[in-house]
Amino acid sequence: MNFDSRKYVFIVIFLFIGVLYISKLFYMQVIDDTWSLRAQVIAEKRRLITPPRAVVFDRFGKKIVANRTYYNLMMVENNIVDLDTVAFAKLIGWTKEEVKQRFIDIVANEGEYYNRHMGKMDPNYRPYRSYPFIKELTSDEMVKIAPYLENYKGFYKEVTSMRDYPYGTGANILGYLSEVNQNEIDKDAFYKAGSRIGRSGIERFYEKDFRGTKGVKYIITSALSATIGSFEDGKYDTTAVQADPITLGLDVLLQGYGEKLLKNKRGCIVAIEPSTGEILALVSSPNYDPNLLVGNRKIKENYPKLLENEDKPLFPRPLASEYMPGSTFKLLQSLIGLQEKVIDENTGFPCNKSVVGCHNHPSAQSVTDAVKMSCNPYFYALTRRIIQQGKKSNDNEDAELGLDIWSKYMHSFGLGKSLKTDITGLRPGLIPTPKYYDHWYGHHNWKFSTIRSISIGQGEVQVTPLQLANMAAIMANRGWYYTPHFVKSFGEKGPKEEYIIKHKTLVDRQHFDPVVEGMRRVVYEPGGTARRARVDSVVVCGKTGTVENYRGSLKLRNHSVFIAFAPMDKPKIAISVFIENAGGGGGTWAAPIASLMIEQYLKGKVKPSAKEKRILDAILLQKER
Amino acid sequence: MRKNESIIGNIDWPLLSGYIVLLVIGIGTIYSVAYDPEHPNLFDFSQKYGKQIMWLAISLFLGFLVFLIDSDIYQKFAVPIYLFTLSLLILVLFTPPINGARAWLGIGSMGIQPAEFAKIGTAIILARFLSTSNIKKQDRRMVLIANGIILIPMALILMQPDAGTFVVFTAFLFVLYREGISYDTIIIPILNAIPISSLRFKQTWIGTHFIPILFVVIFLSVITLLYSSTVISIDFLDIEMGGYWGVFSFLVALFAAAYIFMRSTFTRRDRKRAATIAIIGLLLSVSLTATVDFGFQKLAEHQKDRIELVLGLKEDPNGDDYNRYRAMAAVGSGNFSGKGYRNASVSSVESNHVPESETDFIFCPFAEEWGFIGTFILVILYIFMILRIVFIAERQKSVFNRVYAYAVAMILFYHFAINIGMNIGFAPVIGIPLPFFSYGGSSMMSFSMMMFILLKLDSQRKDVLN
Known part of the structure; x- marks a missing residue:
């Protein structure tokens, strides 16, 4: 018996699969943009950059509200290699127990979510994300730590900006800033967790004139949320614009x-x-x-003291x-x-x-x-x-x-x-x-x-x-x-x-x-x-x-x-x-x-x-x- | 020396060119995906691209040896080669598991995967067996031996476990089909034992076309699974029924239509046969779909999930479907012309959104970087090579050569179809490499050897008088 004609069965299958695959590829890559959009969601992130708040001058041009650079000591658990807890604690001026406790607290602070797959509560904490280990270190504090930081893999410094009042006066006029609460985040897309908002005084009254315009940076991120590069060489990026300086009538x-x-x-x-x-x-x-x-x-440290003071320093008497x-x-x-x-x-x-x-x-x-x-x-x-x-x-x-x-x-x-x-x-x-x-x-x-x-x-x-x-x-x-x-x-x-x-x-x-x-x-x-x-x-x-x-x-x-x-x-x-x-x-x-x-x-x-x-x-x- | 010249003259250059083009694209893609700015040298052996080039060099050296050695030895030493690869498959079962599978022989990255080489051994012994001059392809013993040759390594591979390669071995069944192996000797006694009709079969379509029918059955099973957990509602009749009943009705309608068609065209004698075939076919299909449906309902929830994910009934971007979801996103985001070489933002090793993007999912970065233009050319290239091998197979005088060539064509086709299929949502995610493309020494060496043995056999086809 001759089975040579069966080669056509094979040829038909191969051609069928070839045509099928090319059609599907054409559909996925050229016609349907569902997958492109999904890829964007997966790999491209918008990173918002908050500008420093507006500086304030008095009527004679003296700078009364400035911004000062502070540092957060950040850490990514997955990048930490053989941490010498004792030496590290000594470097940042803590005890070994405080360092250990801090790691526990960071995880606890992130809270938990219900994991549908496992049917139990799981921490929100992710060992591949960065978290602030110590917030708001002054330049002086950072100078002591920074030179040795490279010995501690997984730790790095991040620059932030906070208010500085060179004259130390007018607290009830100028007001103060504090971190936004969830309600404020929900109401205004400008804010995200950790953003600061004017809590009293003119900082609160003129919040929108103080905060400036956010910049957007489109970046490509890895599955571990690390930045890989800017998207299309920053073609769509906008820079953060600090609000115009504000001059007060104040002397x-x-x-x-x-x-x-x-x-x-x-x-x-x-x-x-x-x-x-x-x-x-x-x-x-x-x-x-x-x-x-x-x-x-x-x-x-200070707010409760001011609040409890019987002469009510926080109360704007005038x-x-x-x-x-x-x-x-x-x-x-x-x-x-x-x-x-x-x-x-x-x-x-x-x-x-x-x-x-x-x-x-x-x-x-x-x-x-x-x-x-x-x-x-x-x-x-x-x-x-x-x-x-x-x-x-x-x-x-x-x-x-x-x-x-x-x-x-x-x-x-x-x-x-x-x-x-x-x-x-x-x-x-x-x-x-x-x-x-x-x-x-x-x-x-x-x-x-x-x-x-x-x-x-x-x-x-x-x-x-x-x-x-x-x-x-x-x-x-x-x-x-x-x-x-x-x-x-x-x-x-x-x-x-x-x-x-x-x-x-x-x-x-x-x-x-x-x-x-x-x-x-x-x-x-x-x-x-x-x-x-x-x-x-x-x-x-x-x-x-x-x-x-x-x-x-x-x-x-x-x-x-x-x-x-x-x-x-x-x-x-x-x-x-x-x-x-x-x-x-x-x-x-x-x-x-x-x-x-x-x-x-x-x-x-x-x-x-x-x-x-x-x-x-x-x-x-x-x-x- | 005359002989060597004739080899070069007789080499099938189209196939060899296709092989070389795929190698170049493959290494280029690995270089792009795994690029490390601190090691920009393509030949840096600490990097994956450097290593792949090393594997390629070893493969080419082996290929060179293959060309030196007379092609007769494969036929002569088919049994020892097969037994050797089987012994490696047994040996590997005693190694400590890596990532849950006992697939590696050797130390660390220098290990080999015996399963890859077992394909060559199986192909050779199958060719040797089917080319035996006194073989009776209708003989039950022969059918059992031919299937046994395939099933033994499959069983060993399943024990590793390596589901991907296990599936790939079913490619050899199609080789048996090409050579006319009929399963009638097994099926007819079973059929005749069922008192459906007084007819006694001498030959059945099922036995003759067992393998294609088997895959039709698998196709039907998939359809059943697709509908078994859905509910079909016919609004104007106000009927709601389980998905299975939909499939069942479809089958009845299909076979009824087939019967009516056959009644009107066939002769009286054939009509009776047609009726029997239709009834048996219907009963078999119905019982098949019923079994599949029943079995599916009996599965544990996570197994059901898995199957539903594989069939695309469900999406779970961050869970079980993570790999395929991201792979498809990467492929789709290539658009028409791609993002450009070394610009894969989703599937580069650095961004790591697609796991295994230098091995099993290497099609992703390629598709992302070169877009539809690239994927179109690549699919055409593979299909061209596979068809070329079929063409080569059909021009062989020797049965050994033809069987071997078909085995190569089918293995290549399986790898191509499953690997690319899982990147575009047509196949479940089972880890098998894309031939000549994926990073990995074993697959590079085994596919190259397979290819060189074929080229060598083909170049000597005129010397052989079988």
Whole structure:
């Protein structure tokens, strides 16, 4: 039998498989791109590069927030060869046990996942991935380790950048950074585990202006996640762009000086440039060095201490503390009285101590003198006229109408509502409205005599030191203000738009002159309450305040308040100073501190004097008499 | 000297050229895949490309020896050669396992795999046996011996275990088919024992075409497996049935159609035969698919998974299917013109996404670097070589030469089809090398020897009068 024809069976099979394979290859390689996309997922990785955050300059170009290089000591377990634990521990300054424990902790920190194949929990940790062994080593620490690192295979250094505050001031303004939480990672694709985000201050408020633009690097990675090379020679890569430097209106020397003055005192100073609304200084005391909260290691160490400190250094007093304004409030009562025409410049009221307490002085014969002498009965009478204008026959209804008018004036001065300053943590203060008293006393169940303490800035009225400083700026500008703000310019772009809108108060320009003259007399005339506020060759206008306060029924030492601006013509600085439980009056502590701040800002330095020494030496931490 | 000149003159240059081209592409690919910037020299023997060149040199030297030695010795010493390779296969079973298999004889990287050389031994003795002048190809004893020659090394290889080479040995069954070995002597007594009809068979299609039918059976089994765990729903009849019933219905329809076709065309006498064949075929197919289906359902879950993965019913990129998934990704990402030489990003040894990319999966980096242009040429080249060997086989006067040549063609075809098949999702991942291409001394030497013996036999075909 001849089986030669069977060769065709073979030839057919071979050709069939050849055609089949070529067809499949053509489909896989040319037509269908499923496998190409899978290959991309497998081998190509996008690596995001985070630029250093924007640096910050003060108004005179001093760098106040910089970035400093730190190092992470990284390790890849699979690359570690014969680790001499003892020698390694010695190199990094740990004990042998700590090193061993660290390895255990790294695995534990990664958590576990449910392995479907094995039906049990498996660690997320992968011995071929890199993990930080020690985070955030300073250059000095790294210098000691780096030369010997090549003896320890599997360990290498990685550069990171963290904040540095060369002046160590303004912690409550600048804020601090910390690592993002899972919620933040989920919400914003910019962040990944280990990214840092602004937690407070302007770093938080302007997070997006600080963080810059991420760069993307397309790389080819191995199955062990090692980088093999850039994809297509980096054709699609983009570079990380650091955000433009941010210039603040802050004068870092003034800020530092303010912090020095408030040492051993509780209180705050806010200084504003009236013509722009730029915040020159915002001191909260007690405060802390912002360098204490740089990086996880330091945050872990220092944050709990700061949080537990009973003087609350983390609390931004100038923004969030609501105080009664005391006699500083009398300036506004005068202005409203003049605008409402319930008085004129030369209206006098007797200093009738039977209504409200006062100090000994002659009766004021004009609003100017009333301001100078801070006469309580005068402003009592004046405010009564504002509240009870007699437009309605019923006293209660009349008071309702009057208070409504009054509160609108107050709002126009930026009181009773949050200023839209570019920082988080602002409080609104309180300007009572008719609704407010209706709630407490019942509708039409109150009149001026019920609420009379508001006339001298006590009672229900509350303002923040920032609002108080803004009030000083309004006095300086004679009737208008820009919302106080920190950022003078992003790169060359200037501030955000809302800070170049001029806000006008409801009081006309001409009514300011007698009141401002009163403020001058406060400082310069006999009988004025703040002669300690004088500054050589500069005319300072100010107003003191003495705020009584109680803990329960226990009367505590008075708060000492002072607001001022200088020079009287073309003012360059408006300031509020608030010293808690200082004792004495506004002229005792707050006024001299304000004058030193004005001197520092206008002259660039302060001549050593007995006045300065007295402030620096004072310890005013006791609350009770 | 006259003889040597005639050898060179009689060498089949097309086949030899194909061999050389494949070698060059292969070493080029290994150089690309395993390239180490610290050892850029192609002849650096510490590197895989250097070693492969060393293996090639040894192979060429062996080839040179083959050309010096008279081709008669293969026929004369077929039995000792076969026994020698079998003894190596037994010996290797007593070595400590490497990666779970006792496949290596020798020390470290200088070891050899006896299974690779057993292919040559088996090919030679099969040729020797089938070329015996007094052989009766219908004789049951002969059929059993021929199959025994193949099954003994297969059994030994399975004990290593080396599933890949085990499968490759079934290639020899096709050689038996070409030589007309019929399985009737085994099948007819069995058939006649079944009281289906009063007919007594003298010859069956199954026996005659046993091997092709066997592979049809395997094909049917695969189809069954493909559908056994699925559910077929016929919406308009509102019927849902298990996948097996789908296959069953298909088979019934198929054989019914075949019967109707045969009734209308065949003569009366043949019609009866046709009916019997159709019924027996149907029963056999149905019982086969039923057995496969039942067996599959009885398998452990992980074995089922494995089979489903092999058949592409399931994808598990990071688990069992890891290798094939990544290999296919690498091949597919080559696109039309490839990523360029030494630019394989998925399958280079350095990136390591495809394991064994210099040995069993070497087709990956080649496909990734050269794209469809490259793979097209490579498939054509292999098919050309295999067909050329068939052409050579058919021009032999000697049965020994023809059987040997077919054995080479089938072994080569198996390696080609399975190796490339597993890179493109057509074959399960069983580790067998791509001939002349994959890194590895044993496969390089055994395939080269196989090729040189064939060339030598062919060059002396006119001297032989068998």
